[in-house]
Amino acid sequence: MQRLSEIIRKRKEFAIAFSGGVDSTFLAALAKNVCNDEVVAITADSNFYPREELKSAIKIAELIGIKHFIVKVDLMADSNIIINSKDRCYFCKKRVFNAIKHKAMELGFETLAHGANIDDFQDYRPGLKAAKEMDIFSPLVEAKMTKNQIRLASKEMGLSTWDMPTQSCLATRIPYNQKITVEKLAKIEACEHFLNQLGFFGIRVRCHSDMSNNDIARIESPQQSIHIMAEKNLRDSINSFFKANGFQFVSLDLAGYISGSMN
Numbered sequence: 001m002q003r004l005s006e007i008i009r010k011r012k013e014f015a016i017a018f019s020g021g022v023d024s025t026f027l028a029a030l031a032k033n034v035c036n037d038e039v040v041a042i043t044a045d046s047n048f049y050p051r052e053e054l055k056s057a058i059k060i061a062e063l064i065g066i067k068h069f070i071v072k073v074d075l076m077a078d079s080n081i082i083i084n085s086k087d088r089c090y091f092c093k094k095r096v097f098n099a100i101k102h103k104a105m106e107l108g109f110e111t112l113a114h115g116a117n118i119d120d121f122q123d124y125r126p127g128l129k130a131a132k133e134m135d136i137f138s139p140l141v142e143a144k145m146t147k148n149q150i151r152l153a154s155k156e157m158g159l160s161t162w163d164m165p166t167q168s169c170l171a172t173r174i175p176y177n178q179k180i181t182v183e184k185l186a187k188i189e190a191c192e193h194f195l196n197q198l199g200f201f202g203i204r205v206r207c208h209s210d211m212s213n214n215d216i217a218r219i220e221s222p223q224q225s226i227h228i229m230a231e232k233n234l235r236d237s238i239n240s241f242f243k244a245n246g247f248q249f250v251s252l253d254l255a256g257y258i259s260g261s262m263n
Contacts, residue, residue, distance in 0.1 A: 001153055004143035005034050013038045014111035014137055015104035017097065018068065019049075020057025021167040022147070023115030025064070026154045027140060031113075032066045040067040042103050042112075044096045046075045047182055048169040050189050052196070060161065069107070073099045081171075082180045086126070088171065093127035097134050113137035119147040124263040165202035166259055173206050175262050184215065187245045191217065194241050198234065200225055202257055207247075214248035220257040 008031050016031065018024045018041035031039040041061050045054055054070075061068035073096055075081050080091040101112050114131060117140040121128065131138065140150065154162035170185045184207050191205045203225075206218040219238075221229055228234065230252060242250045255261075 007139045007142050008034045014113050015109040016041045017100050017114040018043050020060045022161050025161040026150050027115045028066050029064045042069045042100045044073045046073045047185050048171050071099050071103045084180050086176050090126035090130050093130035111137050123260045190245050216249045217242050217247040218251050220253045223256040
C-alpha cells in the first residue's frame, strides 16, 4: 500500500478509467485520498456495459467523492469488434481508451490510468496489449498488487466493493467468431438482471448459437447456487423468462461459474 501510494503520488494528476468494479474503485478511492482533487474518474458507456453497473458506478463515485464523468462509446460501429475474433478485447479497449483519453485531455489530464492488477496477466487479456501500446498508467501492476490484496485493502478502507463479484463486459458472454448484435447483448443483460433479482450473483449467461441460428443460454452459477437454481419452481420461472426474451433453449452448466471459461 505504501509503495502504491508513492507511485500514485509521483504521477499526481491523472484520470482513471472507472467501471465501478473492485479494482477501479480501489484505485479511485486511494488516488482521491493521496492526490485529493487532482484525479478524476471517467466511465465509458456502451451497449457492452450493463445499465445496473453504470448506475452502481455513478453511486460509488459519489460515495468516494471523486469527480466523475461519463462518455458514450459506440462499440457496435467497429467491425473489428462485432465480428468477435479472438482479438476483440484488443480493439474494444483501444476504442474505449481513446474515448476516455479524449475526455481526459479535454479536462486537462494527460495521463490515463486503469485498474489492471498482476493477476490479470494469468488469463487471456488482449486488452492489456492495447493498454500497453497506448501508455495507460497501471499503478496496481507497478505495485505488484494481486486481486486478493486489493480486496483486503478495500475492506480495510471500508469500500463496499471489496467482495463484489468479478465484472466483465457483456460481449464476453458470446463465443469467439459468433457475431455480436445489440439484440444478443440486450437479452443477455435482461436475463442476468432477472437472475440478480432472484438473488443469484456472480453468474454469467453465455449465449451460444446453433446451426439453425437458435440462441441457447448456458447459465454459469457459483457452485453453491446450482442446486437452488435447479429447483422446479425457480427452474420453471427462469426457463419461461429466458424463452420470453428470445432464447430457444436454456441450460445450467454443472461445472459452475468459471472466469474466462470461453477464452
